[in-house]
Amino acid sequence: MKGLGRVLNVVPAASGVHIPLANASAVTFVTYEDDGTTIATIKESVDGASEQALDCDVYPHKAPGVGGTWTAMAEQDDTLALGGDTTNDAMCFTISAEQLSDGFNCVEVTVDGGICVAILHDLTQQRKPANLPRNVV
Numbered sequence: 001m002k003g004l005g006r007v008l009n010v011v012p013a014a015s016g017v018h019i020p021l022a023n024a025s026a027v028t029f030v031t032y033e034d035d036g037t038t039i040a041t042i043k044e045s046v047d048g049a050s051e052q053a054l055d056c057d058v059y060p061h062k063a064p065g066v067g068g069t070w071t072a073m074a075e076q077d078d079t080l081a082l083g084g085d086t087t088n089d090a091m092c093f094t095i096s097a098e099q100l101s102d103g104f105n106c107v108e109v110t111v112d113g114g115i116c117v118a119i120l121h122d123l124t125q126q127r128k129p130a131n132l133p134r135n136v137v
Contacts, residue, residue, distance in 0.1 A: 005129040007121060011136060014118035018048035018106040018137040021097040025122035027107055028094040032065045033082075033114025036089035040080040040111050044104040048137035051108060053078040056099040062088035106137055 004010070011019060019027055031038050042058065045051040060080050061070040064087060071088060073080075082091055095107050109116055120135060127133075 005123075005132055006126045007123065009120040009123065009132050009135050011118040011120070013116070014109060015111040015116035016108065017118070018045050018051075018108045019118050019120065019135060020047070020106045020137055021095075021100065021120075022105055023124050023133050023135075024097070024120035025124065026094050026096040026120075028092060028119045028121060029109050030090065030092050030117045030119070031109075031111050031114055032090045033111070034065070034089060035084075036082050036086040037084060038080075038082045038089070038091055038111060038114055040091065040093075040109050040116070042078045042080070042095065043108045043110075044100050045106045045108060045137075046104055048106055050104075052101075052104075054095070054099070054107065055101070056095070058093050058095070060091050060093035062091050064088060065090040 042054045044054040060073045063070045
């Protein structure tokens, strides 16, 4: 076992997917849209149902999608926007399990276009990649 299964699990196409945090302490989302107009909306749910806006502070960073220096963005809540920043067209932010409301166990990020990858990390149980639990609801 290297990283996958020991340290992290990945959802390559994560936009609009309910990701449970039962087996991970946090999930980091990475978005990319070539024109830099990404808007990401964050919700929480109970097993994929009863979704609502996630009421928590998020500290996103932005960078060029081809690699470069990450720059801190202003603290935001349930909607993150890159605006028209065509230089910094990638965004990265983390939601921890402790930020979810009582009784809620999943995070959903919907991106208005482009790519959204979810990286579940700080796994509570380490497994071989083939034995990882389902990471979407």
